[in-house]
Amino acid sequence: MTFRFFSTLAAAALALPALIGVALAEETARPAGVVELFTSQGCSSCPPADALLAELAARDDIVALAYHVDYWDYLGWRDTLGSPENTARQHGYGKSFGIRSVYTPQAVINGRIHVNGSSRAKVWDAVEDLKGSGDGLAVGLTxxxxxxxxxxxxxAAKGEAKKAHLVVVYFEPTQPVTIERGENAGRTVTYWNAVSDIQTAGMWHGKAARFELPASEVSKKGGCAVLLQSxxxxxxxxxxxxxxxxxxxGS
Known part of the structure; x- marks a missing residue:
């Protein structure tokens, strides 16, 4: 999407009727990339990845989302932010990438490649490599x-027209969770941008287009990401x- 997405989009959020009214910030640069982390409160390897996701979520140039999956719940702790829909999205990526199994913490960058979500170097190198190769976020959104x-x-698309879905990903406000059982028993972890709902809001056909969302729905959550995804x-x-x-x- 366009601007330093976080700054402009944050400004847009502040303009919602249920929120504090302020003028929209001027558009600057589009984000460097999208990082989707698949994580679980029941995964002992995930806290470092959750901490890295928190750092990325605080940046102005990254769209960072945490999808809590439910397949580790059998270890003794039901992830309070997990859902089968998040697990289904991860399995969808797994099929797209042609991998035999999914894992946590798995970070998917721009929907194109996946890396270990706890490795700052691998995550950031993936963002930079995709941007440099022309596989970054080429279509601006305001x-x-x-x-x-x-x-x-x-x-509009630059070059050959493409098709994509407009995907709206709602997430919860930032929140600490004390994990009482399982592999992370006794730990309190603060989770950022934990995904609570995924909706397809429309189709983009490669031409300039406009979409609308109800402001009242956006204001109910910690926020949302808008993804133009093939x-x-x-x-x-x-x-x-x-x-x-x-x-x-406050999110």
Whole structure:
């Protein structure tokens, strides 16, 4: 999406009627990349990745999302932020990448490659490599408020026209969780941008387009990310072409 996404999108969020009203910030640069972390409160290897995700979520140039999966719940602790939908998204990526099994912590960068989510070097190198190779976020998005709507404007594709879904990923406010059982028993971990819902809001056909979301829905959550993502004929997630994020105050 366009601007230093976080700053402009955060400004858009602040303009929502249920939030503090302020003018939108000027558009700057689009994000460097999207980092989707698949994690679990029941995974002993995940806290370092959760800490790295928190660092990325605080940046202005990264769209960072944490998808808590549910397949480690059998170890004795039910992830309070986990869902089968998050697990299904990870398995979809696994099929897209042609890997035999998924794992935690797994970080998917721009919907194109996956790396160990606890490795700062691997995550950041992946973001930079994709950006340098032309597989970064090539389609700009801007977000503004118009009355009771959040308006998303997508640029036209540069070069050959493509198709993509407009995917809206809602996430919870930042929150600490004390884990009482399982591999991380006794630890309190603060989780950022934990995904609570994923919705497809429309289709983009390679031309400049406008989409609307109800401002009231956006204001209910900690915020949301908007992803312009290619999807296969089988419904599997593919490359992310553009992204932006809205944070609600205090999230």
């Amino acid at each position: 977000i503004t408020r118009a009355g009771e709507s959040v308006v998303i404007d997508a640029e 999807v296969s004929k089988d419904g599997l997630p593919g490359p992310i072409l553009g992204a932006a994020i809205i944070r609600n105050p």
